[in-house]
Amino acid sequence: MIGAADLIALLPLLFVAGGSVAAMLAIAIRRSHVLVAGLTVAALAGAFGCLWIAAAAAPRRVTALLIVDGYALFFMALLIGATAAVALLGYGYLEMRAGRREEFYVLLLTGTLGAMVLAASSHLASFFLGLEILTVSLYALIAYLPARRVSLEAGIKYLILAASSAAFLLFGMALVYAAAGTMDLTGMLAAGADDILFVPGLILIVTGIGFKLAVVPFHMWTPDVYQGAPAPIAAYIATVSKGAMFALLLRYYFASGARHAGAVFLIFSIIAISSMIAGNLLALLQTNVKRILAYSSIAHMGYLLVAFLASGELAMQAAMFYLVAYLVSTLGAFGIVSVLSSAESEAETLEDYRGLFWRRPALAGVFTAMLLSLAGIPLTAGFIGKFYVVSAGASSTLWALIVILAITSGVGIFYYLRIVAAMCGSAAEISEPRTAMPAGVVLTAATAFLLWFGIYPAPLLNAIRAALSQLIA
Amino acid sequence: MILIWLIAILLLAGLLAGMAGRWSSLWPKWIALTAVSIDFVLAVQIWIRNYGRADLTGTMAWIEQVDFSWIPQAGIRLHLAMDGLSLLLVVLTFFLGIMAVLASWSEIRHRVGFFHFNVLWVLAGVVSVFVAVDLFAFYFAWELMLVPMYFLIAIWGHERRLYAAIKFFLYTQLSGLLMLIAILALYFRHGQATGVYTFDYMQLLGAPLGPGSQMWIMLGFFIAFAVKLPVFPLHTWLPDAHTEAPTAGSIILAGLLLKTGGYGMLRFVVPLFPDAAREFAPVAMTLGVIGILYGAILAFGQTDLKRLVAYTSVSHLGFVVLGIFVWNRLALQGAVMTMICHGISTGALFFVAGALQDRMHTRELDRMGGLWSTIPVLSGVGLFFALASLGLPGMGDFVGEFLVLFGTYPASRGLTTAAAIGIVAATLYALKIAQGAFHGPNRHRWALPDLNRREALIAGAMMASLLWLGLNPQPVLDTFSPFLRGI
Numbered sequence: 001m002i003g004a005a006d007l008i009a010l011l012p013l014l015f016v017a018g019g020s021v022a023a024m025l026a027i028a029i030r031r032s033h034v035l036v037a038g039l040t041v042a043a044l045a046g047a048f049g050c051l052w053i054a055a056a057a058a059p060r061r062v063t064a065l066l067i068v069d070g071y072a073l074f075f076m077a078l079l080i081g082a083t084a085a086v087a088l089l090g091y092g093y094l095e096m097r098a099g100r101r102e103e104f105y106v107l108l109l110t111g112t113l114g115a116m117v118l119a120a121s122s123h124l125a126s127f128f129l130g131l132e133i134l135t136v137s138l139y140a141l142i143a144y145l146p147a148r149r150v151s152l153e154a155g156i157k158y159l160i161l162a163a164s165s166a167a168f169l170l171f172g173m174a175l176v177y178a179a180a181g182t183m184d185l186t187g188m189l190a191a192g193a194d195d196i197l198f199v200p201g202l203i204l205i206v207t208g209i210g211f212k213l214a215v216v217p218f219h220m221w222t223p224d225v226y227q228g229a230p231a232p233i234a235a236y237i238a239t240v241s242k243g244a245m246f247a248l249l250l251r252y253y254f255a256s257g258a259r260h261a262g263a264v265f266l267i268f269s270i271i272a273i274s275s276m277i278a279g280n281l282l283a284l285l286q287t288n289v290k291r292i293l294a295y296s297s298i299a300h301m302g303y304l305l306v307a308f309l310a311s312g313e314l315a316m317q318a319a320m321f322y323l324v325a326y327l328v329s330t331l332g333a334f335g336i337v338s339v340l341s342s343a344e345s346e347a348e349t350l351e352d353y354r355g356l357f358w359r360r361p362a363l364a365g366v367f368t369a370m371l372l373s374l375a376g377i378p379l380t381a382g383f384i385g386k387f388y389v390v391s392a393g394a395s396s397t398l399w400a401l402i403v404i405l406a407i408t409s410g411v412g413i414f415y416y417l418r419i420v421a422a423m424c425g426s427a428a429e430i431s432e433p434r435t436a437m438p439a440g441v442v443l444t445a446a447t448a449f450l451l452w453f454g455i456y457p458a459p460l461l462n463a464i465r466a467a468l469s470q471l472i473a
Numbered sequence: 474m475i476l477i478w479l480i481a482i483l484l485l486a487g488l489l490a491g492m493a494g495r496w497s498s499l500w501p502k503w504i505a506l507t508a509v510s511i512d513f514v515l516a517v518q519i520w521i522r523n524y525g526r527a528d529l530t531g532t533m534a535w536i537e538q539v540d541f542s543w544i545p546q547a548g549i550r551l552h553l554a555m556d557g558l559s560l561l562l563v564v565l566t567f568f569l570g571i572m573a574v575l576a577s578w579s580e581i582r583h584r585v586g587f588f589h590f591n592v593l594w595v596l597a598g599v600v601s602v603f604v605a606v607d608l609f610a611f612y613f614a615w616e617l618m619l620v621p622m623y624f625l626i627a628i629w630g631h632e633r634r635l636y637a638a639i640k641f642f643l644y645t646q647l648s649g650l651l652m653l654i655a656i657l658a659l660y661f662r663h664g665q666a667t668g669v670y671t672f673d674y675m676q677l678l679g680a681p682l683g684p685g686s687q688m689w690i691m692l693g694f695f696i697a698f699a700v701k702l703p704v705f706p707l708h709t710w711l712p713d714a715h716t717e718a719p720t721a722g723s724i725i726l727a728g729l730l731l732k733t734g735g736y737g738m739l740r741f742v743v744p745l746f747p748d749a750a751r752e753f754a755p756v757a758m759t760l761g762v763i764g765i766l767y768g769a770i771l772a773f774g775q776t777d778l779k780r781l782v783a784y785t786s787v788s789h790l791g792f793v794v795l796g797i798f799v800w801n802r803l804a805l806q807g808a809v810m811t812m813i814c815h816g817i818s819t820g821a822l823f824f825v826a827g828a829l830q831d832r833m834h835t836r837e838l839d840r841m842g843g844l845w846s847t848i849p850v851l852s853g854v855g856l857f858f859a860l861a862s863l864g865l866p867g868m869g870d871f872v873g874e875f876l877v878l879f880g881t882y883p884a885s886r887g888l889t890t891a892a893a894i895g896i897v898a899a900t901l902y903a904l905k906i907a908q909g910a911f912h913g914p915n916r917h918r919w920a921l922p923d924l925n926r927r928e929a930l931i932a933g934a935m936m937a938s939l940l941w942l943g944l945n946p947q948p949v950l951d952t953f954s955p956f957l958r959g960i
Contacts, residue, residue: 317546358584378616384544387609387653391547394657406650413646414639417623421635424628461546 009057009068011050012076013116019043020109027102037091040105044084051077059470065126070470075119075247082239083112085331085442089338090232092436096343104144111137115244124173124183135162142229154228161221165211172204185252212245215301216274226294231341235334238297239327250319268309275302276408283415290348292415293333296374300326306405307389310396318392320464325385332370332446336363339439340432355427364423366443371416373450381453476539476553476604480597482508487593494586501589505574513567520560548671552607557953562603562736565816569728570596573721575931576824580720580831591621592721599729606674608656619645625722637717644710648700655693691746701734704794705764708787715783720827727786727823728816735793735812757798762891764791769898778836782822785862789815796877802957804880806950807873814869814942818861821935825855828928832921843915848923852911854932861939863903864896869942
């Protein structure tokens with residue numbers, strides 16, 4: 001039975017779910033872009049506020065499916081914040097374009113609901129449900145602008161690959177269930193390790209997770225989908241979808257003590273190393289900014305896995321800090337892409353950015369800050385994040401991994417600087433649309449967070465520690 | 474607190490200059506000049522106030538320090554401290570900073586605000602490097618110098634600026650990451666052995682390390698500093714970056730950024746890892762001597778004036794590496810003297826090259842010749858600095874290189890001989906500058922304006938300081954003698 005305390009713990013989820021229903025009803029009554037966008041942001045703000053109410057009830061296991069603890073709430077805060085940023089970016093982006101705009105927000109809210117379920121999931125059923133709610137919303141969001149052919153192509157590509165990876169995941173879950181006899185994630189990881197079906201099942205699950213995180217060798221879809229999807233949605237895939245999956249993976253990797261198992265450690269090491277190398281090297285070959293960001297996000301998942309493979313509390317702190325830094329910088333970077341996109345085309349070639357410093361100094365400054373953060377240069381959150389990841393690696397003496405991290409991220413500097421160099425080039429005759437106010441708010445906030453976490457990260461580290469102290473698995 | 478102010482003034486003035494650039498192209502220059510001058514006065518005042526203090530001994534001889542908690546979760550503190558060595562380099566930073574701002578007064582015509590923002594921020598980074606004694610803060614400042622320098626080269630540089638800027642950034646960033654790994658290895662090794670997890674320099678001194686790990690960690694630091702210094706064979710970024718940078722960029726690069734490498738070796742490599750450094754010294758000294766000879770020979774082969782001067786840096790800084798790894802009193806005094814004097818004399822040569830390029834729109838020595846007949850004062854100034862660079866007695870460079878040779882002799886006669894040959898080679902390239910550019914017939918019939926008052930001021934200040942350092946080096950030597958007593 002679900003009691004009152006359970007409902008309080010679930011308030012953030014209920015708010016987002018209710019928000020999506022309300023948005024849908026509002027559309028049925030009257031189509032108004034401002035109204036639906038406002039409703040969405042209000043629902044997200046409400047859900048964000050409810051995190052504190054839920055925190056009073058946490059840690060709490062709500063039914064067999066969900067755990068609401070400090071850790072889950074921390075990630076929910078990130079996911080809600082990122083979704084709000086995407087919604088605000090989407091407002092300016094869609095305002096310029098013809099067509100039906102309002103359903104975008106409904107899909108955004110359902111997607112985030114799925115992501116939040118993932119962050120709180122403790123059961124194979126809720127894992128799969130959360131994942132599918134998120135993924136199905138994404139199918140539609142990626143192909144949201146039917147006038148753009150690349151957008152449709154990206155949507156179909158994502159649909160086919162995501163569906164087949166979900167099949168792998170489901171098959172893996174079935175095997176693991178057969179071996180362990182339980183669908184509870186913690187119990188399952190503790191119980192089944194001896195059975196012959198268990199490890200193959202786990203590997204199939206890792207395949208499904210790897211697809212969502214877009215790590216090598218499951219990364220093929222990323223550049224095409226990022227390029228084809230509307231810029232705010234590319235930001236959404238890179239942040240919300242990956243962040244939620246990472247939250248789940250991190251929790252159970254540590255809970256299971258899987259790091260002691262040689263095979264699992266080896267698999268993740270190979271994935272991490274090949275993601276860092278392939279992501280950075282392939283990004284060097286690109287001239288399309290969205291594709292560069294796509295490959296760079298593959299590399300960043302590799303860096304995150306390095307933190308993740310290190311053991312101990314420092315590793316979890318490092319991974320969570322890095323994820324926050326990555327979310328902020330990625331949102332900012334895609335935010336710039338979306339505000340520079342005109343009604344006809346997205347701002348994706350390097351040519352579109354040539355001389356941006358002299359035309360739009362503020363936007364170019366923000367973009368530079370985001371890119372430098374992704375590159376891990378001081379004064380930005382990315383620097384502290386990279387520092388933490390390397391120190392987590394060093395504390396567990398994963399020398400090979402961190403040396404590869406250092407070298408590949410050095411290579412990575414090159415393509416970030418190419419974009420910066422293009423922006424300082426001689427001014428081209430391009431005129432960008434005016435930046436819509438909501439997008440301006442997002443960019444300002446992202447820059448402020450970036451500098452705050454980069455210069456004085458102590459409060460964020462405290463929050464992460466507090467969240468981890470309440471971790472139950 | 475004064476240390477925070479020294480840095481904060483530059484950072485704030487940088488922001489102010491950047492904003493003022495939107496309305497005026499004059500205001501940023503004055504803001505930058507004022508800020509750097511205030512800092513210069515403050516630093517000189519610290520020097521005068523503490524000159525000859527006898528109570529300072531050892532590596533803990535801090536004249537000024539501040540210590541705040543920064544990221545307590547990881548034992549990171551904002552710990553800045555200044556001893557004689559830092560003080561000298563900080564004074565040098567502000568002196569060359571003023572020169573750099575003045576030298577670009579009329580050279581930079583576009584995006585003046587952003588230019589001065591970058592100049593001030595790179596200076597702030599350099600000063601922070603010289604005073605940071607928390608290894609995290611040090612690394613933070615070390616990386617922070619790169620971005621504004623990148624912009625200085627990439628936006629206001631010459632023909633191949635993007636190539637040079639990216640090469641510069643990649644070299645320093647990659648080697649910096651190696652240093653980061655080394656810093657963290659030191660942090661965890663120290664923490665595991667003593668239970669105290671800290672990045673504080675004072676506590677990490679004498680960290681109990683096994684010989685193997687000491688060598689590896691030392692190499693991580695050494696490579697980062699060797700790229701910056703630069704030590705042969707890691708110098709290849711330097712000619713490109715120096716040649717392509719605008720005058721102010723070249724002055725700051727040659728005068729200051731290279732010194733951060735030497736400073737790092739003096740402050741961190743040898744004191745933190747004395748055993749490994751002793752074991753490694755023969756290799757480092759040999760690399761230093763190779764650098765001296767190789768730099769001099771390549772400098773002689775150049776026809777581009779700025780490139781020539783860039784290679785002379787490789788040669789001069791070979792003396793610094795040599796002096797540091799000989800690690801005796803005389804050699805160290807020589808190394809520090811060379812660092813300071815090279816900063817001024819090479820900065821001055823870049824200023825001359827910039828002044829010539831501003832007038833002639835070329836840096837090719839072949840296109841010059843006989844300039845004495847049209848611009849006698851600038852030519853005289855150029856000759857003076859070329860002679861300073863070749864190590865003419867009476868000027869600072871001579872003192873530094875002589876002391877290094879003096880100190881090296883008991884350690885290794887072979888290396889002393891080879892390094893001394895480097896001084897002879899220096900004569901060749903210095904005379905090449907003088908003869909190629911200023912002497913001989915004016916074949917290309919140049920008729921150019923001579924130094925204006927602002928340029929004369931820069932040249933005069935640099936000449937005076939080189940003569941002062943050459944004729945009366947004792948105040949400088951005294952200032953860092955507490956550092957020497959500590960080792």
